[in-house]
Amino acid sequence: MTTMLGPGSGRARPERVARPGPHPIGSPARGHREQRRRPGPVVPVMFDGNRPAWLVLGYQELHHVLNNPEIFTSDPRHRSRQVSVSPDWAPLPGVGRRQSLLRTDGDEHQRRYQAIDDVLGEVDVFLLRARAETVTDSVIDKFAGLGAADLIGAFAHQVPALVLASLCGPDDDPEVDQIADDLVDLVDLVEPGADAADGHHGLVEQLRVLLDDRLDEPGDDIISHLVEHPAEITDDEIVEDLAVVLGFGMRTVAGWIGNSLRLLLTDGSFALELSGGRRSVMQAITRVLWEDTPMQVVAGRWATRDVQLGGQRIRAGDMVALGVAAANSDPRVGAGRSPGPAGSCPAAAAAGGANTHTAAGAAATGSGGSTAAAAGANSAHLSFGHGTHRCPFPAQEIAEVITRTAVEVLLDRLPNVQLAVPADALVWRRTAWNRALTALPVRFSPV
Ligand code: HEM
Structure with a gap:
């Protein structure tokens, strides 16, 4: 279950909070949410009805949490015994199982993070773009003649699964194909009631099969490169960390593609003519990271x-959840209003350029920083995280290449694509973790 009940208000300890209001965070009622009183920067919440946590909504407070892993650790062994959050709880394996790099800190994390960073950094971006184009074309071919499609199930879920799987080996390898299928299954498992732990299990098992193959016969792929990495990552670590790379990458890129297409198709300020198409795409995908991450x-x-955080007293062992979307729109730092030029996208950061777009390029504000100082320094969203666990820069670049290519090729192939339902009939998935549509029905001239 990934349902999350909405935050309560006031200063109660999380375990004393009564069942909060009826709107789950991430519900589609965005306009209504803005009309309601904005909660404080750190609020007690109840996940799945019985898992108390603090949800960090303020930009400065989130920045502070991410900057201080020794106080706010990613290692669940620090959780309080009273808090029944097991490492098998769906959102945790959904983003990385027990022993993945997501759930480690300190030197062990640094060793594994560096290996992933190096291996993803070896991915040739030009080849990746070419691969993404080929994949996108083949995915579009399946529905181009029909004149109608659901761009979530038939497109946004398919393209990243196939491209990310291809990082594991040649696309004519049936084992690589199976990874793509597992990734599509995984992204379908974010609805309440679905067992994300089971979904993750299939991916992990398939990665074990592929690892055995690569140990026998190395190739030019991320699995073989991890095996050969000087950090001497163990087989179990390789499997767990690759499950994070692929699982994390899949859910986020699928959402990024879907939310960008929604924006382009529903916001009149984006012209979809071929002439202005590419610039619009860059603007749209950048804006999505601010507004619909x-x-x-x-x-x-x-x-x-x-520890004190945002006026709340957090006790040792309490769980803290990161409210990335809320922090991006925190009015105290003026965030979320400027999508920035195309050149400030993740690719620029990955290329070592000045990055004012992600938190990596923002001045540290900490919880003690003044609002004015933060407002002056900040032009960075937190969608890729920040600090030691931030999304590796090569991963950000891979995400951007897949998303941008998918959207551009779709608009090139189906220039008159348009929504087949009113914009307000689109339905967001009922989960607190991801912001993603259940479907995006469109029509177009068959080609
Ligand atoms: C829109 C696309 C993406 C978004 C919004 C995103 C967001 C994030 C965030 C917020 C974190 C930090 C998690 C934390 O602090 O606990 C993270 C970590 C990570 N991301 Fe991404 N990500 C994206 C795409 C990708 C892709 C495509 C890959 C792999 C190819 C990837 C690989 C990773 C890895 C390995 C980590 C774990 C780092 C660690 O725990 O040390 N991400 N990502």
């Missing part, structure tokens, strides 16, 4: 000691 809440920090 695909991972709106990230699970999993635990306080290592009693």
Whole structure:
């Protein structure tokens, strides 16, 4: 289950909070949400009805949490015994199982993060773009003659699964094909009631099969490169960390593609003519990271000691969830209003350019920083996280290449694509973690 009840208000300890209001975070009632009183920067919430946590909504507070892993650790062994959050709880394996790099800190994390960073950094972006184009074309071919499609199920879920799987080996390898199928299954498992732990299990098992193959016969793929990496990553670590790379990448990129297409198809300020198409695409995908970021809440920090945060007293062992989407729109720092030029996208950061677009390029504000100072310094969203666990820069670039290519090729192939239902009939998935549509029905001239 990934249902999350809405935040309560006031200063109660999380376990004393009564069942909060009826709107789950991430519900489609965005306009209504803005009309309601904005909650404080850190609020007690109840996940799945019985898992108390603190949800960090303020930009400065979130920045502070991410900057201080020794106080807010990613290692669930620090959780309080009273808090029944097991490592098998759906949102945790959904983003990385027990022993993945997501759930480690310190030197061990640094060793594994560096290996992933290096291996993803070796991905040739030009080849990746070419691969993404080929994949996108083949996916579109399946529905281009029909004149109608659901761009979530038939497109946004298919393209990243096939492109990310191809990082694991040649696309004519049936084992690689199976990875793509597992990724599509995984992204379908974010609805309440679905067992994300089971979904993750299939991916992990398939990665084990592929790892065995690569140990026998290495190739030019991320699995073989991890095996050969000087950090001497163990087989179990390779499997767990690759499950994070692929699982995380899949959910986020699928959401990024879907939310960008929604924006382009529903916002009149984006012209879809071929002439202006590419610039519009860059603007749209950048704006989505501010306004409809695909991972709106990230699970999993635990306080290592009693600490004050955003006016709340967090006790050692309490769980802290990262409200990325809320922080991006925090009015106290003026965030979320400027999508920025195309050149400030993740690719620029990955290329080592000045990056004012992600938190990596923002001045640290900490919880003690003044609002004015933060407002002056900040032009960065937190969609890719920040600090030691931030989304590796090569991963950000891979995400951007897949998303941009998918959207551009779709608009090139189906220039008169348009929504087949009124914009307000589109339905968001009922989950606190991801912001993603259930479907995006469109029509177009068959080609
Ligand atoms: C729109 C696309 C993406 C978004 C919004 C995104 C967001 C994030 C965020 C917020 C984190 C930090 C999690 C935390 O602090 O606990 C993260 C970590 C990570 N991301 Fe991404 N991500 C995206 C795409 C990708 C892709 C495509 C890959 C792989 C190819 C990837 C690989 C990773 C990995 C391995 C980590 C874990 C780092 C760690 O725990 O040390 N991400 N991502």
